[in-house]
Amino acid sequence: MSASTITPWVIGNWKMNPVQAQAQQLLNEFKQLLQDHGIAEEKCHLGIAPTMLALSTVQAQLSDAVRPVYSVAQDVSRIAGTGAYTGEVSAELLLDAGIGYVLIGHSERREIFADNRDSLNAKVQNALNAGLKVIYCVGESLEQREAGQAEAVVLQQICDIAGVVAAEQWANIIVAYEPIWAIGTGKTASPEDAQAMHAKIREGLKQITSYGASMAILYGGSVKAENAVELAACPDINGALVGGASLNAQSFHQIALAFANTQ
Numbered sequence: 001m002s003a004s005t006i007t008p009w010v011i012g013n014w015k016m017n018p019v020q021a022q023a024q025q026l027l028n029e030f031k032q033l034l035q036d037h038g039i040a041e042e043k044c045h046l047g048i049a050p051t052m053l054a055l056s057t058v059q060a061q062l063s064d065a066v067r068p069v070y071s072v073a074q075d076v077s078r079i080a081g082t083g084a085y086t087g088e089v090s091a092e093l094l095l096d097a098g099i100g101y102v103l104i105g106h107s108e109r110r111e112i113f114a115d116n117r118d119s120l121n122a123k124v125q126n127a128l129n130a131g132l133k134v135i136y137c138v139g140e141s142l143e144q145r146e147a148g149q150a151e152a153v154v155l156q157q158i159c160d161i162a163g164v165v166a167a168e169q170w171a172n173i174i175v176a177y178e179p180i181w182a183i184g185t186g187k188t189a190s191p192e193d194a195q196a197m198h199a200k201i202r203e204g205l206k207q208i209t210s211y212g213a214s215m216a217i218l219y220g221g222s223v224k225a226e227n228a229v230e231l232a233a234c235p236d237i238n239g240a241l242v243g244g245a246s247l248n249a250q251s252f253h254q255i256a257l258a259f260a261n262t263q
């Protein structure tokens, strides 16, 4: 049983999946599971991050769920407001569409779409200033872990945003630790390794912000129903960012139950 008093978050990252008919079926199944086996909001917050295209539809479909399930954008523009920026969606436009949460810094955005310190700072700053809550993703590569640099890399990624986050805005940040070598690979960090890194992140956050002790730190990287209970039992793992397993309603529900049962 986790000793944490932080209400966990379980967020499904659908990435560039699925087609509309499957999304609808997935949401219907998930809503039914929530109805049949309730998970109270105070035991676990739930979120789903669909494609930008599906955000509003998913949000509408979730509006009649038996409990809140928050819609989360997978990314946001580094440009604020509105204007001639083809293909971009700003924090203000997300908020205007009723979306309250955004993932920033996912390793796929960093590695494939060239997000870097500057663009991430702009995204985090715009999102927070617009009033969005940010799930800020950090994590090391296998090479960095094998070179003994994991902790330094992750703490640096957190320090990177410190200059653009105002003191009170830390309350609107959730950190997601996602070792890159564990994402979509079926390899999960052991609960001991994940807890050790989460404890370091917690220490680092406490040095930066007075909210450090109360911020949720999620683990991501091949979380499944089979490993969720062990991960959820770790005191500094306050939830999960779930990729592949969130595309199966039963698995996602089981993972949420694992974290809710620690409360």
Ligand code: PEP
Pocket: 013, 178, 182, 183, 184, 185, 186, 220, 221, 222, 223, 241, 242, 243, 244, 245
């Ligand atoms: C992710 O993309 O955030 C993720 C953790 O993916 P997976 O669960 O598939 O490893």
